[in-house]
Amino acid sequence: MNPISFVTQMIRIAIPYLFAASGGVVAERAGIVSLTLEGFMLSGAFAAVLGTNYSGSPWVGVLSGVLGGLIFALIHAVATIRYRADQVVVGVAINLLAIGVTRFFLKLFFASSSNSPRVAGFGGNINMAGFDNPLLWLGIIVAPVMAFVIYKTPFGLRVRAVGEHPDAAESVGVSVKRVRYAAVALSGMLAALGGVYLALDQHQFTDQMTAGRGFIAISAVIFGRWDPIRAALACLLFAAAETLQIQLQGSHAIPSQFIEMIPYALVIIALAGVVGRAIPPAALGRVED
Amino acid sequence: MISGAAPKSASVVPAIRMDGIDKSFGAIRANRGASVEVMPGEIHALVGENGAGKSTLMRILGGLMKPDSGHVEVNGRDVTGWSTNEAIAAGIGIVHQHFMLVPTLSVAENLVLGAEPKTRGIVLDYKHAADDVRKLSNETGLVIAPERLISDLSVGEAQRVEILKVLFRGARILVLDEPTAVLSPPEVRELWTVLRRLRDKGDTIVLITHRLDEVVEISNTITVMRAGQTVARVKTSATTPAEIARLMVGREVSLSAGKRVQPSGRPTGPPDKGLEARSLIVMGSRGIRVIDGVSFTVRPGEIFGIAGVEGNGQTELIEALAGLRPVFAGEILIDGADITRRSVAQRHDAGLSHIPEDRQRRGLILEYTVANNLILGVQKHFSSRGIIDSTRVMENAMQEISSFDIRPPNPVLTARSLSGGNQQKVVVAREMGREFSVLLASQPTRGVDVGAIEFIHQQLLDARAQGKAILLVSAELNEVLALSDRVAVMYRGKFAVVMPAAEASEEVLGEYMIGTKKGNTA
Numbered sequence: 001m002n003p004i005s006f007v008t009q010m011i012r013i014a015i016p017y018l019f020a021a022s023g024g025v026v027a028e029r030a031g032i033v034s035l036t037l038e039g040f041m042l043s044g045a046f047a048a049v050l051g052t053n054y055s056g057s058p059w060v061g062v063l064s065g066v067l068g069g070l071i072f073a074l075i076h077a078v079a080t081i082r083y084r085a086d087q088v089v090v091g092v093a094i095n096l097l098a099i100g101v102t103r104f105f106l107k108l109f110f111a112s113s114s115n116s117p118r119v120a121g122f123g124g125n126i127n128m129a130g131f132d133n134p135l136l137w138l139g140i141i142v143a144p145v146m147a148f149v150i151y152k153t154p155f156g157l158r159v160r161a162v163g164e165h166p167d168a169a170e171s172v173g174v175s176v177k178r179v180r181y182a183a184v185a186l187s188g189m190l191a192a193l194g195g196v197y198l199a200l201d202q203h204q205f206t207d208q209m210t211a212g213r214g215f216i217a218i219s220a221v222i223f224g225r226w227d228p229i230r231a232a233l234a235c236l237l238f239a240a241a242e243t244l245q246i247q248l249q250g251s252h253a254i255p256s257q258f259i260e261m262i263p264y265a266l267v268i269i270a271l272a273g274v275v276g277r278a279i280p281p282a283a284l285g286r287v288e289d
Numbered sequence: 290m291i292s293g294a295a296p297k298s299a300s301v302v303p304a305i306r307m308d309g310i311d312k313s314f315g316a317i318r319a320n321r322g323a324s325v326e327v328m329p330g331e332i333h334a335l336v337g338e339n340g341a342g343k344s345t346l347m348r349i350l351g352g353l354m355k356p357d358s359g360h361v362e363v364n365g366r367d368v369t370g371w372s373t374n375e376a377i378a379a380g381i382g383i384v385h386q387h388f389m390l391v392p393t394l395s396v397a398e399n400l401v402l403g404a405e406p407k408t409r410g411i412v413l414d415y416k417h418a419a420d421d422v423r424k425l426s427n428e429t430g431l432v433i434a435p436e437r438l439i440s441d442l443s444v445g446e447a448q449r450v451e452i453l454k455v456l457f458r459g460a461r462i463l464v465l466d467e468p469t470a471v472l473s474p475p476e477v478r479e480l481w482t483v484l485r486r487l488r489d490k491g492d493t494i495v496l497i498t499h500r501l502d503e504v505v506e507i508s509n510t511i512t513v514m515r516a517g518q519t520v521a522r523v524k525t526s527a528t529t530p531a532e533i534a535r536l537m538v539g540r541e542v543s544l545s546a547g548k549r550v551q552p553s554g555r556p557t558g559p560p561d562k563g564l565e566a567r568s569l570i571v572m573g574s575r576g577i578r579v580i581d582g583v584s585f586t587v588r589p590g591e592i593f594g595i596a597g598v599e600g601n602g603q604t605e606l607i608e609a610l611a612g613l614r615p616v617f618a619g620e621i622l623i624d625g626a627d628i629t630r631r632s633v634a635q636r637h638d639a640g641l642s643h644i645p646e647d648r649q650r651r652g653l654i655l656e657y658t659v660a661n662n663l664i665l666g667v668q669k670h671f672s673s674r675g676i677i678d679s680t681r682v683m684e685n686a687m688q689e690i691s692s693f694d695i696r697p698p699n700p701v702l703t704a705r706s707l708s709g710g711n712q713q714k715v716v717v718a719r720e721m722g723r724e725f726s727v728l729l730a731s732q733p734t735r736g737v738d739v740g741a742i743e744f745i746h747q748q749l750l751d752a753r754a755q756g757k758a759i760l761l762v763s764a765e766l767n768e769v770l771a772l773s774d775r776v777a778v779m780y781r782g783k784f785a786v787v788m789p790a791a792e793a794s795e796e797v798l799g800e801y802m803i804g805t806k807k808g809n810t811a
Contacts, residue, residue, distance in 0.1 A: 154405035154413050161391045161402050168389040171353075172403035172458070173374040282392075 006243055008129045012201070014239035015139035016041065016194035016210075020217035021224070021231045022146040023190030028226055029150060030183035031163035031283040035091030036076050037191045038214025039098030044069040044192025045199035045209055046102040050109060052119040058200050061119070062135070065196035066189045072098060073188020074181075081180050084287045095214070103207055115206040122200060135197045142190065143232035150228060159183050163281035191217070219267035226281060238263040302365040304329040304462050304493040305350060310359035312345050319345040320356070321517040327462075327510070329364075332484060332494045334504040334525070337514030337537055338738040339709055343497045344386075346514070347464045351383040352376035363462070382455025386466040386497075388447050389454075390439045396450050397422050397435035400457045425457055431483060444598065445476035452483065463487065464495040469503060473598045474766065474799030481507050499537075499739075501530040513537055538739050561625045563588040563758030564610070564641075564727040569619035571602075571609045578617070579605040581782040587758040589726065592749065594761045594773030594790065598802050602782040603762045604646060607731045610760070611643045612636045613651075623727050637666060640726035644716055644733050646762070652716040653704045660686035660700035663719050693718040694744060710741035717745055721752060728752060731762045746772060766795050780804050 020041055024034040047068025052061030076094050079085045103113070110116045123132030130136060150156035158179045161169040166176045191214065198213070199205050216238055224231030241262035249256055305327040312320040320342045327333040335343050348354050350361060352373040361369045363379055371379075390399050397418040406417040422435035431449045439447060448468060455463060465484075469477045484494055484507065498504060504511055505525060513521040513536040521536045564587040573579035579602045587593040597603055608614035610621060612633040621629045623639045631639065645651035653662050660682050664671050671681050686700035693714045695707070704712055717733065730749060734742040749772055753759055763769050769776055770790055777787040778801035785801040786808035800806035 152413055153411050154407060155411075157394070157398055157402060157405060157413055161394060161398075164393050165389070165391040168391050168399075169402065171373070171383070171385065171389040172454070173377055174403045 005129075006247065008131070009246070010236065010239045010243040011140070012130045012136065013242050014235050015136055016198045016213050017217050017220055017235035017239060018139045018142055018232055019194030019197065020191040020214055021220040021235050022142045022228055023187035023194075024217055024221040025224070025226055025228050025231050026146060026150065026159060026183050026190070027187035028221060028284055029163045029281055030159045030180050031166065031281055031286065032077075032080060032180055032184050032187075033087040033091055033285045034187060034218055034221065035088060036072070036094045036214075037187075037194075037217050038210055038212065039091075039095040040069040040072050040188045040191035041195035041198070041210045041214050041217075042095075042098040042102055042208070043072045043195070045195030046105065046116075046205050047192070048196040049116045049119050049199050049205040050105070052121075052200065053109075053116065056120060058120050058122050061200060062193070062196055065199070066192050069188040069190075069192020069195070070185055071188075073184050076188070077181050077184040081177050081184070086287070087285050099208060102205070106205065106207065113207065116204045118203045119200070121203045130201070133197075133201070135193065135200065138193070139197060142193075143228045146190075147228040155179075155182070160281075163283050166283050166286075216263060216267075219263070222280075223267060225279070237266065241266070301328055303327060303362070304364060305495070306360075306362040307346065307350065308360045308362075310346060310349060310361070311357040312342075312349060312354065313357055318517050320349075320359075322359070323514065323517065323519045325512050325519060326522070327493060327495055329493050330488060330491050331509040332488050332496060332507055334508035334511045335495055335497045335514065336499060336501070336504055336511060336533060338499060339736055340738070341514040341537070342517040343514050344466055347383065347466065347495065347497060350376070350464065351381055353383075377458050377460075380459055380461040382458060382460025382463050384448070384451045384455060384463065384465045384468060386468075386470065388451055390447060390450060392440040393438070395436050395438055396433055396442075396453075399439060399450060400435075400454050404458065421457070422453070425453055429453070429456060429483065430486060431456075444471045444600070445473070445479070448472065448476075448480070456487075461491070462493045462495070464497070466497045467499070468496070469498070469500065471599060471764070473802040474795050475803050475805075477503075501533050504533060505530055515539055534739065559589070562726070563591070563624065564760060565620075565622040565625075566610070567620040567622070569606070569609065569621065570617040571605050571614060572617045573605060579782050580609060582619075583782070583784055584619075585777065585784070585787070587727070587760050589756045589758050590753055591775070592753050592759045592761055592773045594763065594769035594776040595779055596763070596766055596769045596776055596798050596802065597779035597785075599764055601779045603731070603779050606779070607643070607646065607729050607760075607762055610729055611641070611645075634666075640724070641729070642720040642723070642725035642727070643729045644720050644731060646731035646735065648709075648712050648716050653712060655705040656703055658701050658703055659690070659695065659707070659715055662704050662715050663689050663700075663722075665719065667719075667723055689715075689718040689722050693722075693748075708738075710737040713737050713745065714741060717748060721748055726757060728757055728759045729762075730759060732764060733761070734763070734765065734768060766798060770795065770798075778802055 020037045023040065024037050027034045044065040048061040048065030051064025052058050072094060076090060079090045080087045106112055106116065122134055123130065125132050150159060158169065158174050161174065162176050162179045170176050195210060198209060220231045220234035220238060223234035245256055245259035248254065248259055303326045305325060307323065307325045310320045310323045323342060323346050325335065325346065337343050349356050352371045352375055355370045360367060363381065368379065397415065400422055401418045406414040408414045419435040426432050431453050433446055433449050439450065442450065468480060472480065488494055496508060508525045511523050511525055511528065511533060512519055513533060515537060567584050569580050569583045570578055571580035583606065585593065595603055605614055609616050612631065616629050620627055623641055626639060628636050628639050649655060654665065663686050664682055668677060671678055671685065683700055690698045690700060695711050695714045695718065704715060734745050737745065749759060761769060761772060770793060773790040775787060776790050776793050776798065778785045778798050780801060785804065801808065
């Protein structure tokens with residue numbers, strides 16, 4: 001196994017996780033459950049392909065993809081913040097809605113029930129192994145940037161306060177609702193970038209192409225104990241397990257099914273509290289009056 | 290002196306003037322034409338029983354809710370129905386009873402939240418924030434390190450941060466809601482010093498409390514509330530605790546928390562009966578010893594009181610004794626029988642009764658009727674072949690309602706619809722209405738009005754006279770002192786001292802409560 005090809009492949013696999021997990025961290029730190037990452041990613045992926053297809057420019061695709069994630073995030077925010085719906089129930093609904101909506105528009109715009117036509121993407125130089133893609137570099141820096149936002153800016157301080165003790169934040173004049181709207185919107189846009197990367201990297205949209213990556217990202221958020229950097233490291237760990245599984249295909253030393261289980265097994269171990277106890281933001285998922 | 294509207298002072302504009310305030314929550318009228326007038330530079334006590342409408346009135350002042358009718362003036366300006374931010378901007382600072390601090394943030398972060406200093410446009414300026422906190426600390430004498438996490442602070446320190454927080458926002462009118470409820474006596478004295486210092490530099494302070502000794506000690510003027518109305522406004526120097534109590538309750542009340550039936554130190558029941566704990570060790574949720582080698586006995590006919598600042602292991606001790614928390618090491622005996630590994634139900638059968646500290650969480654099922662709450666845990670005595678006999682349940686309810694004076698006397702109301710005091714009476718009725726030899730009474734009068742306190746205290750004393758062994762845990766030091774034969778002080782999971790109540794005083798116990806003194810625990 002070539003270590004350089006292992007690392008480059010791992011990073012490419014990790015990018016969608018890194019975007020989505022960063023989005024998950026910011027929403028959950030504000031107290032909103034992020035079961036929706038999968039739906040945000042999927043809508044972002046489709047909107048990116050749509051935008052790229054009609055403009056010919058992947059940059060327009062990035063913008064439309066982010067917009068797609070934002071729209072779904074706002075639906076989620078209005079339902080859970082304004083109408084105080086249960087965040088888990090709405091989250092599941094958002095994910096199902098994203099599958100249905102993308103499938104519907106796939107049929108409408110591209111007359112297909114499985115995939116879009118090929119669209120433009122970034123980079124493509126075979127010698128660069130995907131590292132000539134600006135989205136990849138954005139994905140690499142997104143976690144440190146979000147760590148800065150959460151720990152070093154007034155917005156981040158408010159996000160943390162709102163997710164831990166919304167009454168305290170409200171009592172000093174911080175609008176809990178406004179902070180949560182902003183956090184969910186940011187989360188939708190970040191997660192959408194994960195989907196955008198995925199779609200443009202494959203130069204097309206395929207039905208349900210995110211294939212559970214949003215849920216892996218949520219696991220990384222929990223595994224990383226709601227810290228952007230630790231969550232990013234968890235993303236890399238999961239990506240490494242996946243890379244290992246791909247590279248071990250064909251070798252019969254370990255059945256690949258077992259290797260495929262590694263990320264999920266890690267999540268269960270993490271949630272069971274083996275690797276330090278995960279203490280979520282105190283107000284996570286709580287419906288505010 | 291007794292009037293709806295407060296008298297108008299001729300020359301000085303009141304710092305706060307609230308006039309004819311009405312506020313309803315559904316069918317409950319929290320404020321009914323309440324009027325308060327607070328002069329600048331005074332400490333004004335707002336007293337009344339729980340549910341009298343004090344907090345509602347102050348929440349209206351702070352812009353947290355809007356009055357249905359009535360006027361609010363601050364420094365002569367009509368500010369009726371203003372917002373939280375407007376109130377903060379006008380210098381109103383409310384120190385809430387339940388701390389409004391984010392436990393995972395530092396002191397400085399909590400202080401600047403909502404008004405953060407910035408550098409380069411978007412970056413939070415931590416250094417600036419910490420410097421501001423230190424400066425304010427020095428000015429006020431409220432010393433606290435800005436970088437400490439709130440979750441690492443003691444309750445007294447957290448309260449210091451609360452006060453700093455409102456001062457940081459430029460508050461000149463401070464409202465403190467039951468500030469001493471969670472403090473030890475030395476911390477209370479420290480708070481008084483701070484409040485006097487603030488008053489002397491011209492700040493106005495409103496103190497919400499139901500503790501009369503505090504009112505008399507610290508305030509200049511008193512407004513008494515009862516059932517949503519302001520019933521009196523008096524100069525502190527011109528009144529007495531007895532008069533204030535009468536105004537609060539609307540009738541004469543006995544202020545000493547129950548009389549001793551017998552002097553302490555009298556011979557108690559046989560030593561092998563009652564409750565005994567031997568070298569008890571209990572682990573907390575974080576894997577540390579929250580109870581670290583505690584031994585004691587409570588004999589029949591004795592009340593053994595445990596005092597201490599909350600969070601020193603009292604909750605866990607009671608839970609371990611009641612069977613709600615596993616015992617790591619040591620033994621628990623009831624009437625000589627080892628029950629350490631017994632279930633809650635088996636302990637009940639062995640004669641253990643338990644009045645839990647949190648009636649809403651552990652004591653009652655709020656959605657159940659009073660009648661059903663009264664048979665929780667003893668339901669098998671009210672059923673035959675697995676079916677509950679509702680006639681007997683109702684008979685039992687009517688009997689307990691009358692003997693424990695539960696109001697309103699309606700067994701089919703849900704527990705939720707009762708006042709705190711009456712909810713507590715339901716718990717007390719259930720736990721003391723059945724056969725028992727040992728009673729764990731944890732915060733038995735917390736959040737209960739003066740009348741119900743009197744009643745519950747009498748129940749405890751009666752049970753003691755009947756030869757029950759009673760373990761009393763209370764945050765109210767005077768309650769522990771008045772009822773107990775012997776008292777212990779819990780400090781960091783151990784008994785700092787055990788002594789006859791006759792030799793104890795608030796001052797003496799206070800020293801042990803904050804750990805400055807250690808003593809004999811035999």
